[in-house]
Amino acid sequence: MSLPLLTRSLRGPQLSKALRHSLTTTTRYQSTTTRYQSTTTNNNNTAKPATTSTTSTTPKPATTTSTSSSPSTKTTPTLKDLLDHPPSPANPTEDRIDWTRSFHGLSATPFPKECADILLAPTDPEEVEIKPDGILYLPEIKYRRILNKAFGPGGWGLVPRSESIVTPKMVTREYALVCNGRLVSVARGEQDYFSPDGIPTATEGCRSNALVRCCKDLGIASELWDPRWIRKFKAQYTREAFVEHVVNKRKTKIWVRKDDTVGYPWKETKF
Structure with a gap:
């Protein structure tokens, strides 16, 4: 029913009561509408989280200059194929010879005559020993004396060509004999042992055995063969x-x- 019709049908106290009820209802509706609009406005004004761009804000790692931090002296790493080979100081590439692989100087030129005369001298029978099984041999210290006499102390050396191989009963390793900066011979030494405590001694015996075998190529004590x-x-x-x-x-x-x-x-x- 519209408000004019309601006014005509009501008189006196009834009209006053109806008007108060209508005004109260209208006020409540307006108040509810105002609160809804305020809530909607607050929700629309709520700040959204900022979206960061990984491509634009990610810092790049600093680049260091190798020339400024590198030391003045360098050392070469331990040779990978020789597990028990110590590291050696680095030399220029053109001057360094890797004796673990190189055959530098092999058969390049004969040694001087004075060296050859010492190496090829006849074996003195008084220096030859015999094993209980009848095998003749020259003590390894006498091979060293001949090399020292021919090339001088420090003029020759043994270079490991492989890592040491230790089996339950034997130690073996390959060595190269270098004289006056030239490779002379390569041979594998071996030595038996009977307990783990004897491995260090067997390692030294293996080195001496390789020396004797290398000296065969120089003609030292060739009569024994x-x-x-x-x-x-x-x-x-x-x-x-x-x-x-x-x-x-x-x-x-x-x-x-x-x-x-x-x-x-x-x-x-x-x-």
């Missing part, structure tokens, strides 16, 4: 003796020099 010379030497300087082991009483036959006596743990006996 000559079958005719060996037979003649045995007939003239050695003998076979029957011996008994003093611990286990085992009897056998061994070779000794004629000017030597049978030593411990053997004692000479009649078979």
Whole structure:
């Protein structure tokens, strides 16, 4: 019902009551509308989180200049293929020779005659030893003396060409003999051992064994590989003796020099 019709139908107190009710309803509607508009405005004015651009704001790492921070002296890293090879000081590339791989100077030119005369000198029978099984040998210290006499102390050296290989019973390693800055020979040494405590000694024996094998290429004590010379030497300087082991009483036959006596743990006996 519209307001004019309502006014005509109501009189006196009824009209006043109806008008108050209409005004109260209108006021409440306007108040509710105002609060809704205020809430909507606040929601629209709420700040949204800022979106950051990773491409534009990400800082770039600083670039350092290698020339300003590099040390004045450099060292070469440890050789990868030689696990127990110590690092060596770096030299210019054109002056440095990697003896673990290089064959520099091999067969380039003969050694001087004075060196060759020392290396090829006949072996003195008084310096030759014989093992109990009949194998002739020259003590390795005498090979070193010949090299020192021919090239001088410091004029030659042994260079490892591989890492040490340690098996449950043997140590082996490859070495190169370098004389007067030239490669002469490459050989692999070996040495047996019987307990882990003997590995350091076996390592040194392996090095000496490689030295003896390398010296064959220089002609040092070459008679020890000559079958005719060996037979003649045995007939003239050695003998076979029957011996008994003093611990286990085992009897056998061994070779000794004629000017030597049978030593411990053997004692000479009649078979």
